[in-house]
Amino acid sequence: MATVIDGKAFAVGLRKKIAESVSSLVNEHGIKPALAVVLVGEDPASQVYVRNKGKQTVEAGMDSIEHKLSIDTSEEEVLSLVNELNNDPRINGILVQLPLPKQIDESKVINAISVEKDVDGFHIENVGKLSIGEESLVPCTPAGCIMLLKDHFGSLSGKSAVVVGRSNIVGKPVSMLLLKESCTVTITHSRTQDLPGVCSQADILIAAVGVPEMVKGDWVKPGAVIIDVGINRISTEEGKTKLVGDVDFKGAMEVAGAVTPVPGGVGPMTIACLLRNTVIAACRQHNLDVPEAIKTF
Ligand code: NDP
Numbered sequence: 114m115a116t117v118i119d120g121k122a123f124a125v126g127l128r129k130k131i132a133e134s135v136s137s138l139v140n141e142h143g144i145k146p147a148l149a150v151v152l153v154g155e156d157p158a159s160q161v162y163v164r165n166k167g168k169q170t171v172e173a174g175m176d177s178i179e180h181k182l183s184i185d186t187s188e189e190e191v192l193s194l195v196n197e198l199n200n201d202p203r204i205n206g207i208l209v210q211l212p213l214p215k216q217i218d219e220s221k222v223i224n225a226i227s228v229e230k231d232v233d234g235f236h237i238e239n240v241g242k243l244s245i246g247e248e249s250l251v252p253c254t255p256a257g258c259i260m261l262l263k264d265h266f267g268s269l270s271g272k273s274a275v276v277v278g279r280s281n282i283v284g285k286p287v288s289m290l291l292l293k294e295s296c297t298v299t300i301t302h303s304r305t306q307d308l309p310g311v312c313s314q315a316d317i318l319i320a321a322v323g324v325p326e327m328v329k330g331d332w333v334k335p336g337a338v339i340i341d342v343g344i345n346r347i348s349t350e351e352g353k354t355k356l357v358g359d360v361d362f363k364g365a366m367e368v369a370g371a372v373t374p375v376p377g378g379v380g381p382m383t384i385a386c387l388l389r390n391t392v393i394a395a396c397r398q399h400n401l402d403v404p405e406a407i408k409t410f
Pocket residue numbers: 254277278279280281282283284301302303304305308321322323324342343344345359379380383
């Protein structure tokens with residue numbers, strides 16, 4: 114049986130290191146990092162995410178500033194708020210919760226965020242920097258995946274990694290990070306031929322698809338490490354609902370070396386990495402070194 118990678122416990126440890134780093138910034142430099150989150154509309158899932166982000170930001174000793182705007186807010190109003198936050202020296206990180214209502218061009222808003230404050234790492238300049246291996250703010254979920262892998266393996270150099278999914282939020286950035294760690298990376302998607310065969314070559318298999326339990330145990334190379342990014346709510350036979358990943362967890366556990374569970378794997382790492390990015394952004398904005406404890410890569 115495979116080992117279960119406990120992302121929840123790892124995230125608790127990371128958040129503790131972040132809180133210690135924040136405490137040093139406050140006590141030694143008088144800097145209290147602040148994260149501004151913009152939520153447009155009342156999407157229930159987004160509301161939960163924003164609430165959790167705010168709670169964990171404050172628990173880590175930072176300031177959390179929430180801007181909740183109505184669903185009919187115009188693109189100009191959002192851009193004007195982003196501009197205000199860009200120019201506010203008390204704000205170190207800005208996150209605009211996605212998805213945005215249809216009247217607002219997401220990429221226009223993302224690219225209006227100051228590159229130095231783009232803690233989601235979605236600004237085109239941060240994406241470009243990641244692609245050419247320059248220092249940047251790295252998207253949170255992919256960063257969380259790499260941290261769990263490095264904790265498991267130490268070095269990832271030379272490993273064969275297969276990523277299922279090529280989204281801008283997960284698939285592409287996690288592939289860039291794996292490449293930076295000197296993995297041999299294969300990116301797969303809905304048009305990939307013989308996906309099971311490709312997956313079965315992987316020492317590291319990352320699933321970011323959004324299809325419940327798609328990756329089966331017999332797609333997995335014996336001993337492989339599987340990072341399941343998927344979060345899917347499905348109905349059970351008892352008429353309830355439950356969360357499952359993109360990997361058939363039971364089947365994978367019989368073949369793999371280690372697997373992240375859903376929930377409790379990658380999910381908790383995402384907010385922890387957002388907090389980490391906020392501290393990194395605050396340090397860089399004040400020309401301070403990023404604390405060793407949260408550097409990782
Ligand atoms: P997207 O829908 O943006 O991308 C899905 C990708 O999967 C696409 O590249 C698509 O291919 C590919 N795909 C879809 N169906 C298949 C298939 N049958 N075979 C092979 N590839 C397929 O999703 P995201 O990347 O945003 O999210 C993926 C999952 O991760 C979701 O379950 C989401 O909820 C979860 N997630 C979890 C986070 C966390 O914090 N843990 C954060 C972000 C996402 P193509 O490009 O060809 O269409």
